Amino acid sequence: MRAFLWMTGALVSFCLMAIGGRELAGGINTFQILLSRSVIGLLVVSAVIWRTGKPELFRTQRLKLQVGRNLFHFVGQYGWFLGIGLLPLAQVFALEFTTPLWTLLIAALFLKEKLTTRKAVAIALGSIGVVLILNPGGDIVNPAALYVLGAAVCYALSYVATKALSTTEAPLTILFYMCLVQLPLGLLLSASHFVVPTPLQWVWLTLIGLSALSAHFCLTHAMKTAEVSVVVTLDFLRLPLIGVVGMALYGEGFKPMLLVGAALMLGGNLVNVYKPR
Template identity: 60%
Template sequence: MIKSALWMVGTLTSFSLMAVGVRELSGLIDTFQILFFRSVIGLVIISLAIACSGKGERFRTHRLGLHGIRNSIHFAGSYGWFLGIGLLPLAEVFALEFTVPLWTALIASTFLNEQLTLKKVTAIALGLIGVFVIVQPGQGVVNFSSFIVLGAAICYAIAHSSTKSLSATEHPLTILFFMCLVQLPIGLCFSLQNWQNPAGIQWFWIVVIGITLLTAHFCMAKAMQTAEATVVVTMDFLRLPAIAMVGVLFYSEPLEFTLMAGALLMLLGNLLNIYVPENKHQEAIGKSN
């Protein structure tokens, strides 16, 4: 569990840096074009990494269909997430995204045969309550932009569950290689209509986004290899207080009391999930002993 938590630290840092890069490019470069460049940079780096490792078999897979489905859905989720970052405060985007554990738990229990124990459900419930405390439905936050991010969250949940399935037979580098390979032509096709050449500092942020794509998903894939999907994604709640501070320090976004209260609930859920041992006699939700 400790090893999985360390890999998730890399995941959280990478996603936070990626969000900053997307915010800096929002309104300047078309979202599809950002996704295209992200895939180009990722494909070059990951191909070099595999080539230098001398293990050419990592360029191959026997599960091309699942890679295609996973990465098409993940592309749709990334598009919604990138749009949301340009439309909503960073903390609100991440809070809405944190409905992912609920969808992941349901998908993983259905398709990956992972058990929904009382401890997992309680941890996820605490996290989701924290999300509602932050979002405050009816206060103007839940609007069309919010539904875009919620749709992205469902896409990410499917992608996470697919990653867990793939990680049983595929090396993380193989998963990353096919993610870039599949998403590159999709991004190119959609970006041609509004193509514009990046300039100056925009190239820096494009490179940051491309690199953090790899580090985020490599760390996530490694974490998935050492823990169940629902545990890994629940730990991802720690991303919210981190990005909230980024919003406060760099974008003058307000640090609301409700944000801190919601983040505390999420932290409690994480601590419960990581440190409280399962009762050997505890029944899985919906399953008999």
């Protein structure tokens, strides 16, 4: 029950972040959105660290890996928010579910993790799911879909780096350097397109910054209170939920093939994380 409540918080956070991104699309440059997210995140995480009374959390033992991880994460965020403004929300979320697929491949290539039969099945199911979602030759193919797929690859690279960092760095330290490294990137890239947000745009920017942190916070606690297979299954509910949001708020259609493709990717993820008792 606790895991369900934490995942509910994560699902709501992801949907709020997507709504904020859609509302700001065309009015605020994507780099400025990322800048605002980093500023808000840095303030909140710094306050939490000071509250814990552990200033050592501001220090890292692996600065180069922190920087490399956040370069990929920054590019991934850019592609995700770009897709939010150009594609139906459900398609963005469906394509984002390819991240575990890319993580398996990258871990096998760069961390020399063994590519087992179970992982191969997961990759095969995920690949079929991607083909169904993209529907080559159909009307759903959109160059923006490639941005989101690229974002998923970048997220996978950042997850692999996070896995390596987690052996020596605390979660709060990783979060702090995520905001610290990405803030100057957002500032530099948004300088030529910077606009003063309206009061309503400030609301959406703040919502994005806070929901990004709450999503990570809720997911972390869900992982602590339930098995990975349970969390992965509950996370799948993001797709129908954002589909309803897209239809209700933006009049978007929901293609059943998105659900079928994402279900195959879910099956692949469950095959990979399943552990016989």
